[in-house]
Amino acid sequence: MNIYINGTGCVSPLETAIEGRLPSARPLYDNIRLKSAEPDYKQWIDIKMIRRMSRVIKMGVAAAQLSLQEAGISKPEGIITGTAYGCLDDTGVFLTKMINQNEEMLTPTAFIQSTHNTVAGQIALLLECHAYNSTFVHKGFSFEHALIDSIMQLREGKISNILAGAMDELTNHSFNILSRFNLFKHAHAGEGAACFVLSTEKGPNAIAKLKGVSVLYKPESFQEVAADIVGFLAAHNCSQEDVDLVITGRNGDPAGDAWYEHVENKLFSELPVAQFKHLCGEYPTANAFGTWMASRIIASQEVTPAVLFKGNAPTSIKKVLLYNHHDASHHSMILLSIC
């Protein structure tokens, strides 16, 4: 069974939500903390609701709507989101007031919007969509598990399309606290939302095929990851030679990037490599941005200098392998191909 990506939507620190494509030149970020370039939400959301919604909700709704528009559908047959941190801003607001006001005189809005399923729930509410609705909150696997669940449901054959995506926001509190863990010594701190309409039928604007998704939890060695990737490709009838481009989740941290170097050198030494975290920053669901980028590269058949890490841009891009890890503990492989 083929699974097509019939539409994508992406809100990121780049103008991806407005222009719908990658920049040709590498952006110059002057701050370690990246902030999403937000589109005009009024096109999708009532202005009164916009004021109440936190950024992660708005980014998620925008990415969902953009992907549905491109796919040309108004109501998906399922909605699955992934978010590692959930609605951090509303959580922080409620927690701060609770502590500062000694549990008195609190109002419900921030609490209501603090639950991790708020984004998926709001998308369902706006679309009046009664279909399957779930939210994965598993750190660096949140996005991948949303895709795996989607693929399993499409294969069951009861539905023919599903909206899957991931979103995470960076707040003042989360940036402060994560910085204290030394997470942004090398990497930019990022955020964003990316959504995909997956379907068993090829849509008019189909972008790419989603061939497979696999996760590997806490591998013990570089060799284990390399073997896993070979097995993953084989399971999808793809050899190392069939891959035209490898995209890895490099973020500038030497210890973390060593995993990518091993895979690039051992398995794909002849292949060009692209990167994406210099564009979207590091966060647990950054791979959703990576997947968006990979699908746009396949659609446009172009690897711009802004994303090329090494080698020469390929002239024909039929298969793209995305290999990412978060914190060296959550590794994932995603294989995309031309429609």
Added chain:
Amino acid sequence: MSGNDVWVLGGGVICGIGNNVPECIAAFRQMKPGMTTMQYLTSTHRDSFPVVEVKADNATLAAKAGLPAHISRTALLSAVAVKEAWERAKLGNIREYRVGLVSANTVGGMDKTEHFFAEYLQDNQSGRLRDVVNHECGSITELVADMLGIRHHVSTISTACSSSANAIMYGARLLKNNLVDVVIAGGTDALTRFTLNGFNTLMILDQKACRPFDDTRTGLNLGEGAGYIVMVSDAIAQKMDIQPWCKLTGYANANDAYHQTASSPDGIGNYLAMQQAMEMAGITTEDMSYINLHGTGTLNNDLSEGTAIQRLFGNAVPPASSTKSFTGHTLGASGGIEAVFAALAVKEGYLYPNAQFSHQMKELNFSPVTTFSEGNVINNVMSNSFGFGGNCSSLVFSKEIS
């Protein structure tokens, strides 16, 4: 056995009425709900709202769990129930299988984050990082997975009060797709000030013991705990000498798409979830032996759920009860805890009582079961879990009819 069956081999529960499955069943048998004044949670609202706490401090739970006492209570509760579930499944060495742990929760390590945040708000360089490192929901699952040596598939779902039911559904799919041999699925949540205050702002906490499906109900009591079932696919079951509790024959998830926190008056999401789960199980309304209600005790939930049940079952509503009248509402854990009760009802022929019921709801034509009984013919049990975000899920557990 048909090729797509999922077998339930065992379950484990820790909650405010017992630290394991037999203790919980004893509490039902003896009609002993678990509501008390808070003993372990510290809150300004201590004397306003009864809660259903697990009757053990973190040091005691840590010793049972085999985890350090300084980590989140959410993880400690999870570990205790997962270990019991695994032991009851009688599968032996966990490292001999491809095991998946799908554990839902809504609060993550919030019990520790609250503590951290009080200091952090004074000075953003203060507060012990140890108290916030496991804030994420996924961290809670990984603490338990790592302790038990589970690596093949470790996942966390958070869909408010329906979280665990969705974890069980996802776990069943992992089995059917042969991604793992065995799945431990369910959920956990510890009581926190964050959730207590959040529910208080919604004005849906009862100041007395909650009265699900009673005409005088005014709200819910928050509880805490964890509950998991162990499932295997038919292919694996064929290879082993197992004595399963029952099968998971149906599941469905639908969205109410009405309001972020309230249920629609006609309970459309509830109706769709129940109807589709029964359709998947291949049973009609007459085949249903018992419904373990979501039954939180709020005005809104019980009316929507009851209305949806009446629409589906008409004048022939099967025996139904809310075990939250004993355990309180354990949020992300409730679907897991109640799945264990539902699976055990099939195995043992139990009907669970609905405590604190005395007044028939005017809008409904049925009332809940109020006494415990065993030895009933229970072929199919439905477990309902509905939550914020419009998330509605129903599971159907069935007896193997040979």
